[in-house]
Amino acid sequence: MSVEVEGDLIRFSYGGARACVARKGCTLVSFVVNGDEYLYLSEAANLSSKSSTPVRGGMPLIFPAFGKSYLESLKAVQQHGFVRNMAWDFVIAEVLTERTVARFRLSHRQCENEQQYISWCQFYGQRIEFELSMVFELFPDHITVDTSLVNENVSELEFQFLYHTYFRVPCVRDMYITGLKGAKYLDRLQTRYRLDTSPMLKVEEQTDKMYTLGEANREIDILSGNYNVRLTASENLSDLVVWNPWKEGAAKMKDFEPKSSYRNMCCVEFGAVEGTTLAKGGRWRCQHTITII
Numbered sequence: 001m002s003v004e005v006e007g008d009l010i011r012f013s014y015g016g017a018r019a020c021v022a023r024k025g026c027t028l029v030s031f032v033v034n035g036d037e038y039l040y041l042s043e044a045a046n047l048s049s050k051s052s053t054p055v056r057g058g059m060p061l062i063f064p065a066f067g068k069s070y071l072e073s074l075k076a077v078q079q080h081g082f083v084r085n086m087a088w089d090f091v092i093a094e095v096l097t098e099r100t101v102a103r104f105r106l107s108h109r110q111c112e113n114e115q116q117y118i119s120w121c122q123f124y125g126q127r128i129e130f131e132l133s134m135v136f137e138l139f140p141d142h143i144t145v146d147t148s149l150v151n152e153n154v155s156e157l158e159f160q161f162l163y164h165t166y167f168r169v170p171c172v173r174d175m176y177i178t179g180l181k182g183a184k185y186l187d188r189l190q191t192r193y194r195l196d197t198s199p200m201l202k203v204e205e206q207t208d209k210m211y212t213l214g215e216a217n218r219e220i221d222i223l224s225g226n227y228n229v230r231l232t233a234s235e236n237l238s239d240l241v242v243w244n245p246w247k248e249g250a251a252k253m254k255d256f257e258p259k260s261s262y263r264n265m266c267c268v269e270f271g272a273v274e275g276t277t278l279a280k281g282g283r284w285r286c287q288h289t290i291t292i293i
């Protein structure tokens with residue numbers, strides 16, 4: 001069990017599990033269990049806090065906006081918000097009984113020169129005083145991330161939230177995702193709502209689906225040969241995005257390398273995309289767990 005800080009990267013381990021978080025965006029960029037890597041990271045991903053491009057891979061945090069937000073309060077904010085581009089503070093990492101814990105923090109104080117944050121504040125006509133904290137807990141066969149947001153001064157702060165997790169899979173064509181049966185989803189490529197009636201989702205083309213999860217959809221498995229991952233999350237993460245850019249989408253992304261690696265990845269992303277409003281002085285928390293089964 002160890003903790004090592006290498007510049008902007010914080011590496012920590014517990015038993016047969018190893019993880020690495022980049023201070024940029026507080027992005028979990030690696031989660032290894034018994035020698036197998038479970039997260040996808042583009043070979044062109046830029047992990048330096050000095051660059052303002054988001055990490056292409058791992059688990060970028062999408063906040064305060066999802067996509068090009070349709071919410072009035074977030075329309076001026078760029079796609080997927082700005083906290084994934086910021087250099088977060090690494091607070092502490094410690095090896096405890098049964099797990100290793102790593103804590104990170106970002107507040108408005110670090111964002112005051114960030115144009116996207118300034119645009120967000122302009123909607124409210126005041127400086128938004130917030131604090132985000134992320135706590136990763138690493139166990140021998142799973143990792144949990146607990147994120148909390150404190151709204152210090154805005155009467156009703158509106159935001160969207162998503163863990164934009166890129167999973168590495170041996171072969172996406174051999175992969176299927178279970179747990180989505182009965183959930184309504186928006187096919188974002190065809191802007192059509194549908195109902196998923198299948199016990200398993202196959203990804204065999206460019207895919208961008210946003211599911212609204214019901215009570216029966218709280219355990220999502222990504223299965224591919226002997227690669228089996230179980231995703232769970234707190235109830236307030238009631239949306240789930242499944243995305244694969246496929247060949248055509250990969251070709252358009254400069255930092256998606258190698259281009260053929262769309263065959264070895266799939267984004268499966270728990271979030272609160274419909275928009276949440278947090279009262280002044282309030283705290284909002286969510287949890288997400290990735291378990292190797």
Ligand code: TA6
Binds near residue numbers: 067
């Ligand atoms: O989460 C899926 C998605 O919203 C896709 O629509 C696609 O835009 C993807 O995110 C990549 O977004 P990014 O800004 O990370 O390139």
